[in-house]
Amino acid sequence: GDSVTQMEGPVTLSEEAFLTINCTYTATGYPSLFWYVQYPGEGLQLLLKATKADDKGSNKGFEATYRKETTSFHLEKGSVQVSDSAVYFCALWGNNRLAFGKGNQVVVIP
């Protein structure tokens, strides 16, 4: 079935560093792709999305480009802040369901 793979393990980095979280997917058809963020003690919030190949989603300084040729949707931010500390989930909607990756904990140190 459709699935999403995120890189293993937490990500710890200093304030103003460059952030990349890798996400690759397996799907039949043409799924929509999402990044969700979960701040401590809260529910998920949609961070950005892309619904077709080569679309770029962007929000709050974060960007991700839907790459069909590499089946990827990597999340990037040029200069992270302490307030970006959260868990980030890559997800795809295909075959009438939303499939999530395992999530990556991001810790930004001042």
Place this chain on the structure above:
Amino acid sequence: DSGVTQTPKHLITATGQRVTLRCSPRSGDLSVYWYQQSLDQGLQFLIQYYNGEERAKGNILERFSAQQFPDLHSELNLSSLELGDSALYFCASSTLGLAGKETQYFGPGTRLLVL
């Protein structure tokens, strides 16, 4: 605040019991989704309702059932509870149920602990 409310916030119960989780979608949203988040399984889609009808089904166990009422609130019923059902249960809503295109708005979740 997403506008989606879930009750209760926390629930502690024993194995073999039955519980009901409640979700009220954002005003104007017709579709409700249920998700389970656990340490070993991660985030899993359980089921989607649109305007009272089941629209999509994910990894929902037979011991679990859900429904959406005419006022659009939804309930997730979990029965014959097992230790492994301990998890955070999220509800989300969207306007037209087009999950591939629309934003889903998530509630704060109900944390279930089965002892």
